[in-house]
Amino acid sequence: MTQLPPPSEVKLGLVIxxxxxxxxxxxxxxxxGWNTENYGAPLGDxxxxxxxxxxxxxxxxxxxxxxxxxxxxxxxxxPKSCLHCEDAPCVTVCPTGAxxxxxxxxxxxxxxxxxxxxxxxxxxxxYGAREMDPVEKVMKKCTLCVDRIYNENLEPEDREPxxxxxxxxxxxHFGDLGDPTSDVSELVAARRGFDLMPEQGTKPxxxxxxxxxxxxxxxxxxxxxxxxxxxxxxxxxxxxxxxxKLPGGGA
Amino acid sequence: xxxxxxxxxxxxxxxxxxxxLIFLGLGLPALTGWLAFIAFGTAFSAxxxxxxxxxxxxxxxxxxxxxFTQWRSSWLSREAWLACGALITMGLxxxxxxxxxxxxxxxxxxxxxxxxxxxGATSMMxxxxxxxxxxxxxxxxxxxxxxxxxGGALLAGQIAAAIVLIALAGVVQVLAWYLGDKALAxxxxxxxxxxxxxxxxxxxxxxxxxxxxxxxxxxMVFVIGRKRSTQLRVISLILAILFPIAVLVIVPGxxxxxxxxxxxxxxxLTARWLFFAEAEHVVGLFYGAL
Numbered sequence: 001m002t003q004l005p006p007p008s009e010v011k012l013g014l015v016i017x018x019x020x021x022x023x024x025x026x027x028x029x030x031x032x033g034w035n036t037e038n039y040g041a042p043l044g045d046x047x048x049x050x051x052x053x054x055x056x057x058x059x060x061x062x063x064x065x066x067x068x069x070x071x072x073x074x075x076x077x078x079p080k081s082c083l084h085c086e087d088a089p090c091v092t093v094c095p096t097g098a099x100x101x102x103x104x105x106x107x108x109x110x111x112x113x114x115x116x117x118x119x120x121x122x123x124x125x126x127y128g129a130r131e132m133d134p135v136e137k138v139m140k141k142c143t144l145c146v147d148r149i150y151n152e153n154l155e156p157e158d159r160e161p162x163x164x165x166x167x168x169x170x171x172x173h174f175g176d177l178g179d180p181t182s183d184v185s186e187l188v189a190a191r192r193g194f195d196l197m198p199e200q201g202t203k204p205x206x207x208x209x210x211x212x213x214x215x216x217x218x219x220x221x222x223x224x225x226x227x228x229x230x231x232x233x234x235x236x237x238x239x240x241x242x243x244x245k246l247p248g249g250g251a
Numbered sequence: 252x253x254x255x256x257x258x259x260x261x262x263x264x265x266x267x268x269x270x271x272l273i274f275l276g277l278g279l280p281a282l283t284g285w286l287a288f289i290a291f292g293t294a295f296s297a298x299x300x301x302x303x304x305x306x307x308x309x310x311x312x313x314x315x316x317x318x319f320t321q322w323r324s325s326w327l328s329r330e331a332w333l334a335c336g337a338l339i340t341m342g343l344x345x346x347x348x349x350x351x352x353x354x355x356x357x358x359x360x361x362x363x364x365x366x367x368x369x370x371g372a373t374s375m376m377x378x379x380x381x382x383x384x385x386x387x388x389x390x391x392x393x394x395x396x397x398x399x400x401x402g403g404a405l406l407a408g409q410i411a412a413a414i415v416l417i418a419l420a421g422v423v424q425v426l427a428w429y430l431g432d433k434a435l436a437x438x439x440x441x442x443x444x445x446x447x448x449x450x451x452x453x454x455x456x457x458x459x460x461x462x463x464x465x466x467x468x469x470x471m472v473f474v475i476g477r478k479r480s481t482q483l484r485v486i487s488l489i490l491a492i493l494f495p496i497a498v499l500v501i502v503p504g505x506x507x508x509x510x511x512x513x514x515x516x517x518x519x520l521t522a523r524w525l526f527f528a529e530a531e532h533v534v535g536l537f538y539g540a541l
Contacts, residue, residue: 002321018448028460053463060460062537064442068452075457078446080537089381095327096317114317117310120327122470123252126382126445128534131466137310194447197533199440200381208447 002094004087005103011178012105012144013084013205014164015187019212020171023063023077027163027172031059031081031142034162039147040112044135056131058082058142059163066211076211079172081163082129082142083196083204084108090121090130090141099139106178106205107146112138126200149174177205252383253473254527257307262373263519265301265334266395268294269366270403272341276363279409283352291345293406295338302334326379330372337365370399377526384434385530390427394526397423398491398519405495405515408508414499417515421492424522428484435531435541445536456539471532472540483525491518 035058036042045055059081067073084101088108091099098114099121101107110121115138122130122139130141145161148154158165164172175184184207187193193207232240243249271294275282282290306312319335321328340362347353374395377386397420404413442456443449495511495518535541 003324054465054469056466057461060465062446062456062460063458064446064448065455065457066448066452067455074451076446076448080460092324093327093379095319095321095325095331096314097321098317114314115311116314116318118308118318118327119310119470120325120376122466123532124380124382126533128467128471128537132310132470134466196447197440197445197536199438199444200533210447211451 002091002097002099004091004101007086008103008106009178010105010176011084011086011205012107012149012175013177013184013207014081014144014161015173015175015177015184015193015207015209016079017171017173017191017209018076018078019209020169021061021077021079022169022171023061023075024168025061026166026168027079028057028059028061030162030166032057034145034148035140035143039143039145040110040140041133041136041138043140044133046134054134056133056140058129058131058140060128071214074211074214079163080127080129080196081206082108082144083127083202083206084142084144086203086205087201089124089126089200089202093120093124095120107144108141109143109146110139110141112136115139126197126202127204144174177207252527252530252532253470254524255308257304259520259523259527261301261305261308262395263301263516263523264297264304265373266370266399267402267406267516267519268296268298268301269334269337269369270399270401271406272298272337272366272403273363273400274403274407274409274412276341276344276359276361276366278354278356278359279407279412281354283348283354285349287345287348290407291341291349295342295345298334298338326372326375330369330376333365333369333372337362337369340365367396370395377530382533383530384438384440384533385431388427388430388434390423390430393423394420394427398522402515402519405499405508405512410499410503414496417492417496421488424488424492431529435533438533440533440536441541442536442539445533456537459538467534468538468540472535472538473528474540475528477529480525480529483521487518487521487525489518490514491522494518 032043043056047053062078062080064076064078065073066076084106088101091101096114096116098111100109117137119132130139133140149159151159160174164174173184176182177184179185188207191209193209195204275290275294306315318328318331322332340358344355344358344362347355371392374392378391381387401416401420404416443454446454448454495515498507498511531541
């Protein structure tokens with residue numbers, strides 16, 4: 001049924017820390033890997049080793065330059081995947097019922113067996129979270145690794161989305177954003193997490209944490225620190241002394 | 252948006268086909284026998300050819316029957332139902348007129364209403380999308396109605412109605428372009444609001460997440476259309492609106508009417524190409540393309 005369920009109490013989602021993300025794309029690769037081998041059709045690639053490779057991904061990392069009024073520009077790496085919106089426009093446009101939002105935890109999923117590949121849901125998404133698989137011709141999107149988070153065959157620490165599990169910087173957090181006392185909700189409150197394109201009225205569950213302000217000044221004591229390794233010993237010392245004696249060697 | 256030929260052909264042909272069926276359903280002209288066969292044949296060919304073209308856009312057309320299930324929420328599903336309703340009622344009405352020389356007048360009215368609703372549902376597939384500010388506007392359904400009815404009147408040989416409706420289509424089209432050009436800016440969305448980074452300074456897309464194109468950039472960040480837009484707008488207005496009206500006013504008659512029809516269809520195809528090619532999807536903001 002592509003009518004939206006009433007807002008669920010549990011709202012599973014991601015919190016992405018734009019201050020911490022280093023733009024390594026490990027989450028992109030982990031996502032592609034897990035979701036090629038597990039839930040639904042594999043994430044296909046067209047012409048993967050040719051001149052114009054095109055593939056479907058559920059997670060992409062943009063990079064933006066933010067130029068403040070004063071001072072140097074800041075580079076912000078910006079991972080983007082499905083935000084599992086509460087008012088998901090991709091769900092209601094689906095003519096077949098393939099696109100749906102789970103009543104129990106709010107995850108937005110695609111039943112690929114019912115997808116006719118019309119692409120209307122991708123058009124309805126403001127965030128570019130849905131991509132048509134170039135091989136299977138069905139719509140692919142982030143499943144929040146629904147086949148990991150409830151999977152009792154995995155170790156407890158692995159029961160989180162692949163992108164979160166793999167992030168080497170700890171820039172991605174997974175949890176219940178419907179529970180105001182959860183770690184992710186407290187993190188969002190403490191760091192003033194925000195929504196992407198709130199003017200679209202989609203009420204995204206995923207939140208983004210803003211980059212922190214950069215240090216403006218370098219420590220005043222820094223120039224007074226002793227330089228290390230000022231005199232060379234051994235072989236390098238012999239070269240240093242010898243070159244010093246030759247013409248143009250200085251002192 | 253990517254101007255896919257299947258969708259341009261679908262919306263243009265089915266619009267004109269259902270437009271013609273509206274006039275036939277209303278008894279304008281009230282045809283029976285062979286003339287009805289030709290008229291209904293033309294209308295059904297256009298409408299069905301358009302609907303068939305639309306299935307070429309699908310990744311899995313074999314599952315198309317599932318598209319009838321979500322009429323409560325989905326305009327595409329409603330369009331499927333309404334189009335079937337229109338084709339069935341007008342098929343029965345046409346069969347009566349062609350085979351038995353009987354026009355079941357109320358059935359024709361019901362059929363005409365179905366056809367009008369189908370055109371409306373087609374337009375709302377685009378008009379509903381908040382992600383494409385140019386489309387989410389009252390001019391979108393009006394434009395589809397005006398083109399469908401204008402083309403239908405032209406094919407039905409309703410000269411006075413055709414002149415008025417095609418002129419109306421021209422006015423709505425110019426209005427849609429004028430207002431549509433400001434629609435994206437009016438939303439206030441930019442790369443800053445898309446990323447939420449606007450409070451920190453001016454936001455510029457620095458590096459794309461992928462080196463080549465992807466589904467999103469091919470489907471929704473189509474920018475070629477904007478380069479020649481003024482020329483194509485003028486061409487489509489001349490072909491779809493001005494030339495057919497001039498023909499109808501100056502030299503009404505079957506031979507020239509055929510020219511007017513061909514010109515009108517080519518013009519609507521051009522306008523429909525622009526409808527897609529010029530439409531800006533807000534996902535382009537993430538790519539710094541708007």
